[in-house]
Amino acid sequence: MRYEDKVLLITRPRRFGKSLTMSMIKNFFEINYANPEDKSKPIELFKNLEISKNKDFCKKYLGEYPVISVSLRGINGTSFASAIGSFLFEIGRVYNQYSFILDRDELTEKEKADFNYLVEISNQSNFDEWYETHKIDSVLKLKNCLFNLTYLLNKIYKKKCIVIVDEYDVPLQKATVENYYKEMLDVVRGMFEKVFKTNDYLEKGLVTGCLRISHESIFTGINNFSIYTVNDEGYNRFIGFTHDEVVELLKKQKLSSKEKNVMKWYNGYNFSGAKMLCPWSVLNYCESAGKSENLNKHHPGNYWINSSGNDIIDICLQHPDAQDSMRLQNLLDGNSEIIESSDFSSYPQITTGTDFETMMNIMLHTGYLTVVKTHSDRRLEVKIPNQEVLESFRERTKIVFSKKNSPWYEKVKAPKNSFI
Structure with a gap:
């Protein structure tokens, strides 16, 4: 820190x-509010952890x-x-x-x-x-x-x-x-x-x-x-699981044989050079696998999609035109897209006439996309990070690209008809 x-x-x-x-x-x-001089609780909590090796930092800040x-x-x-x-x-x-x-x-x-x-x-x-x-x-x-x-x-x-x-x-x-x-x-x-x-x-x-x-x-x-942010080197390993941490966790849980599958489903996030995994998904997988009677037949699940609200994502997906639909499909096919990096001045900006670049930046910061490469002009090459998010992405786009959503269906159908 x-x-x-x-x-x-x-x-x-x-x-x-x-x-x-x-x-x-x-x-x-x-601090210990009842007895500020007593630091036994945080000392016990953090002993044997990496931070405890920094004696000077702990002496200055622990329980203070x-x-x-x-x-x-x-x-x-x-x-x-x-x-x-x-x-x-x-x-x-x-x-x-x-x-x-x-x-x-x-x-x-x-x-x-x-x-x-x-x-x-x-x-x-x-x-x-x-x-x-x-x-x-x-x-x-x-x-x-x-x-x-x-x-x-x-x-x-x-x-x-x-x-x-x-x-x-x-x-x-x-x-x-x-x-x-x-x-x-x-x-x-x-x-x-x-x-x-x-x-x-x-x-x-x-x-x-x-x-x-x-x-x-x-x-x-x-x-x-x-x-x-996810595009800054500072604190890039501070929140989330690193690859090595997940390997060690799987080893402790006697799930090392599942490492390749776990990485396929949950790995792939790039936070300015740090390869990270979502703790929620990894921990849920470990719990589920630990309860499995037949580990060989146990498959990773999608724990991420229903873990929080998708209001903003749903709003964003209502805006792209037919060309944007093709770029989204390109991402769903496992390919990458080049976007302009941007911040957000307000949430209403996101809801009114959202363009593809803004929408993709929202997807990036909310975990649907990750950075493959950062260009010198601030453009970003992005893609869907892993199998779990790909499944989540598809679920969120089903309604948008369905025949039941007639405005969308007509837009998506238009470029196809031009080749008939």
């Missing part, structure tokens, strides 16, 4: 172990900081109001984890009351009814919630905080589908500005997601902000 990064965003495809990695970071850095970790994966709603309610409930759950600070003399009665307001949210037996009478200041409280928690923890422990926000782009994706993107963007951007911009109580900020939304759109004004 490059500790000099003040705030960093790491993007990886879904189910690549982002949340598990963030949990590992939390457990490594987090208050850590605030929040996942935005479950933030959704069919309206902005219901999404804000979902957001508040998650923040209330996070605050509840620190409810022990209400007993500390360092806090004023006003600070305790403000803190307890958010704690009580997660304890409501009828949250919807409660929310109806507390809507007015909900957005403001969300924007300030993480900053306020860093302030309170710093006041008590005299240490700056590490703040982790996992799956930051999920609420924005859901908001796009339900047409309240601008309102949700304002909330997330406001929260990030408060906690990550000129926050004297912040030690480090770590944000994860699938897509990189442009710095100007959501990370405005945040200093020392670094971004690491």
Whole structure:
């Protein structure tokens, strides 16, 4: 980990172990709130692991900081109001984890009351009814919630905080589908500005997601902000399984005889030179194979396709014209395509008139494609990484290319008829 990064965003495809990695970071850095001098828990967790060999790093950072970790994966709603309610409930759950600070003399009665307001949210037996009478200041409280928690923890422990926000782009994706993107963007951007911009109580900020939304759109004004995508060398082996790790795992699980098949189905991701595999798929395969009564007849399964929502992918696949359909078919045939590398200024950009280049970049960042070669002019040669994703890709395109979808069928049929 490059500790000099003040705030960093790491993007990886879904189910690549982002949340598990963030949990590992939390457990490594987090202080023992009851007894800050006692580091026995993280020492026990990380002993015999590679990081434990770096004695100086562990001495300086292990169990040294208050850590605030929040996942935005479950933030959704069919309206902005219901999404804000979902957001508040998650923040209330996070605050509840620190409810022990209400007993500390360092806090004023006003600070305790403000803190307890958010704690009580997660304890409501009828949250919807409660929310109806507390809507007015909900957005403001969300924007300030993480900053306020860093302030309170710093006041008590005299240490700056590490703040982790996992799956930051999920609420924005859901908001796009339900047409309240601008309102949700304002909330997330406001929260990030408060906690990550000129926050004297912040030690480090770590944000994860699938897509990189442009710095100007959501990370405005945040200093020392670094971004690491699947196309960047930094942290390219940090999230996910390397080839060697999977070989070792298969060996421990007595599945070495299946290595060739496992690599065919789950290998193939290229993160700026690092050959990576999806942990979700590999671990599910190992579990399934371990339960098999006849390993010789056991075949790899597709564990990836139904592991998360496909809203954005489905929207993207509605836009290409007949020429784009042929390029998609070329990918499905196992070949590669050359695309222009691009970032995304906002999710609405993805939903209105999405061109092939933008669509392929979305596919790249969400795990449907991987980079074969990077050209000097930023163009990328991409292809479908492995058998599992190929099966997933085909499932997602079945509806688009079926006769039941008449606009698509007519477009695809047109070039064929020209040769008759």
